Amino acid sequence: MAKKVITDLDLNDKKVLVRVDFNVPMQDGKITNDNRIVAALPTIKYIIENHGKAILFSHLGKVKTEEDKKDKTLRPVAERLSELLGKAVKFVPVTRGPELENAINEMKDGDVLLFENTRFEDIDGKKESGNDPELGKYWASLGDVFVNDAFGTAHRAHASNVGIASHLDTAAGFLMEKEIKFIGGVVENPDRPFVAILGGAKVSDKIGVIENLLKVADKLLIGGGMAYTFMKAKGYEVGISLLEEDKVDLAKSLMEKAGDKLVLPIDTVVAKEFSNDVPFHTVASDEIPADEEGLDIGEKTIELFTKELQGAKTVVWNGPMGVFEMSNFAKGTIGVCEAIANLKDATTIIGGGDSAAAAMQLGYADKFTHISTGGGASLEYLEGKELPGVSAISDK
DSSP: OOBOBGGGSOOTTOEEEEEOOOOOOEETTEESOOHHHHHHHHHHHHHHHTTOEEEEEOOOSOOOSHHHHTTOOSHHHHHHHHHHHTSOOEEESOSSSHHHHHHHHTOOTTOEEEEOOGGGGGTTSOTTTTTOHHHHHHHHTTOSEEEEOOGGGTTSOOIIIIIHHTTSOEEEOHHHHHHIIIIIHHHHOOOSSEEEEEOSSOSGGGHHHHHHHHHHOSEEEEOSTTHHHHHHHTTOOOTTSOOOGGGHHHHHHHHHHHGGGEEOOSEEEEESSSSTTSOEEEEEGGGOOTTOEEEEEOHHHHHHHHHHHTTOSEEEEESOSSOTTSGGGOHHHHHHHHHHHTOSSOEEEEOSHHHHHHHHHTTOGGGSSEEOSOHHHHHHHHTTOOOHHHHTSOBO
16 A cells, blocks of 8 residues: 655645654764754655744664763754745744744644754653553654654654554655555565675664565665675685674575575685785685685676676665775775666665665765665565554555
C-alpha cells in the first residue's frame, strides 16, 4: 500500500508538525556538519510556499541527565536553519507548556518554529523514546497535520513519530519519501542485476542484512573487517585480523547457502599493527602471516569487485572496505567508491553510515543516485524489517 506524501496534504493555513532529523554532530556548541539540516530544506520550503505553519522538532543525541541538556540544545540548529532558509526561525526552548503553545498560536502562514530537543522528555522516565501515549497525544494536539521526514529514527517507535501519527493524518516528507522509494525499492523490487557490497567491522552487525540480501541480490561482495570471519570459515589463516570466532560457523552456513553469489576478497593489505605508521604489504587472502592483520582489500580484489559491478542495474553499498580513516588503508574503499560512481545507467545507493562519509569525503556524493541519511534505519530496512516510523505514516 502506498504511503501518503506531503504533496497529498492541504497545508494552507494549517499548523504542520514536522518531525525532522536534526541530530547533527556538535563540538563546543558549534555544528560540525549540517548535511541533515540541508536535507530537510525541501520539505520545510514546500510548507512555507504552500502557506502552512512549519512546527519543527527533532532529537539531538541521548539525554539522560539535566547535565546533558547543556550541550544538547537545538538552539544552534535554529540559527543555522535560519541562515539556510534566509528567514527567521523562532526557537522555543521547551518541549511542552504555555510558552510553546502561545508561540504556535502566534504563528502566521509561512512561519517556521523549532522547539527544543524531544529527548529532554527522557530525563524523568523515557517519555519520548518509550513512546509515552500522553506525550504523543499532547504533541499531536499542537498541530493540524503531521509530516514525518526523519528517516534516521524510523526504526524506533517514539512519541515524536509513532505517538503523534496515531492521532493525526500523517504523510512522509520529501526525504522520507526518497528513502522509502530507494531503500524500500531495493528490498522489494530492484532492477537487475542487483549487486550489494557490504563492509564494516563485524558480521554480527549485519547478519540480518546478509541473510536478506542473499535472497534478493544477484551478487553480494564482502569486504572490510567482516571478511576475515568468512576467510576463517574457508579454513584460511587470518593472523591477528579482526575475527568473530563465534560467528565462523554462521559464516560457513551463509557461504554454503549463497554458492557463487557471495564474493570474498582474493588479496589483502596486511601490517603487524593497527597503525598508519607501520610497513604494510599485500598478500593473497589465503596467505595472511600469523603475526599480521588485514586492514584493507588489495588491488586484485578492487579489480574483481569492479568487474562484478559491471552491468549492474542496482547497487547498494554499506560499510567501508578497510580502515579508511588511515590513508594507507583507504585504497579499497576509494576504489569501490569510484567503481560504483562511474557506473552508467545504474541506481546506486549508499546505505548511510561510514560509506556515506567516505563518498562525501572523496567528493563522489553527487555521483550516487541516493545516499541514505539513516545508518541504523537503512540497515533494518535492508534486512526487510518493517520500520515503525514508516508503518505509522497514513496509507493513501
